[in-house]
Amino acid sequence: NAGVTQTPKFQVLKTGQSMTLQCAQDMNHNSMYWYRQDPGMGLRLIYYSASEGTTDKGEVPNGYNVSRLNKREFSLRLESAAPSQTSVYFCASIRYSDYGYTFGSGTRLTVV
Amino acid sequence: AQTVTQSQPEMSVQEAETVTLSCTYDTSENNYYLFWYKQPPSRQMILVIRQEAYKQQNATENRFSVNFQKAAKSFSLKISDSQLGDTAMYFCAFMNGGYNNNDMRFGAGTRLTVKP
Numbered sequence: 650n651a652g653v654t655q656t657p658k659f660q661v662l663k664t665g666q667s668m669t670l671q672c673a674q675d676m677n678h679n680s681m682y683w684y685r686q687d688p689g690m691g692l693r694l695i696y697y698s699a700s701e702g703t704t705d706k707g708e709v710p711n712g713y714n715v716s717r718l719n720k721r722e723f724s725l726r727l728e729s730a731a732p733s734q735t736s737v738y739f740c741a742s743i744r745y746s747d748y749g750y751t752f753g754s755g756t757r758l759t760v761v
Numbered sequence: 762a763q764t765v766t767q768s769q770p771e772m773s774v775q776e777a778e779t780v781t782l783s784c785t786y787d788t789s790e791n792n793y794y795l796f797w798y799k800q801p802p803s804r805q806m807i808l809v810i811r812q813e814a815y816k817q818q819n820a821t822e823n824r825f826s827v828n829f830q831k832a833a834k835s836f837s838l839k840i841s842d843s844q845l846g847d848t849a850m851y852f853c854a855f856m857n858g859g860y861n862n863n864d865m866r867f868g869a870g871t872r873l874t875v876k877p
Contacts (some may be wrong), residue, residue, distance in 0.1 A: 755806075
């Protein structure tokens with residue numbers, strides 16, 4: 650099925666551990682995005698990639714790195730996890746046919 | 762920078778009645794899109810309705826309609842004949858048009874509960 654696939658769906662980390670959230674889309678979309686969702690704050694942009702080989706910071710990039718490995722894949726890395734990074738993370742890509750987003754199903758990350 | 766404000770953190774409505782969720786935004790752009798997304802407990806983000814800023818006609822999708830007031834920068838969502846399945850978080854969102862800077866700005870959300 651065409652769409653955005655995120656892995657893992659759930660993760661618990663200890664403070665200081667590192668991990669990479671994976672995202673892949675099979676719709677040939679150029680632009681991809683990483684958001685975090687926190688209670689009372691909606692979704693906030695962490696990083697985005699307008700095309701293969703380019704990445705840019707969003708509203709809340711501190712503590713994260715990203716890699717646009719190819720057109721399909723856009724990963725988000727936490728080098729040293731902190732409790733403040735406990736959140737739900739969404740990956741998305743944009744359809745320019747109607748300017749709609751296709752979202753992944755989200756990753757619930759808890760840092761203890 | 763564009764901002765999106767949802768002033769109603771929580772709302773409730775009786776089944777079969779009508780409810781309106783409010784959203785205001787701030788931008789100096791003329792070419793943009795507005796969206797309402799629904800997020801049920803499954804946390805999947807589901808597009809409810811979208812509005813192109815250049816269109817004067819308000820968008821409608823079955824029981825969902827918007828009141829788009831461009832001059833006032835207001836974009837409210839009306840849900841008619843509310844159903845129990847409408848219980849969810851609702852997010853208002855803004856996106857610039859064109860092919861650059863198409864990140865979406867979201868409001869803080871409104872938690873809607875439909876009561877039987």
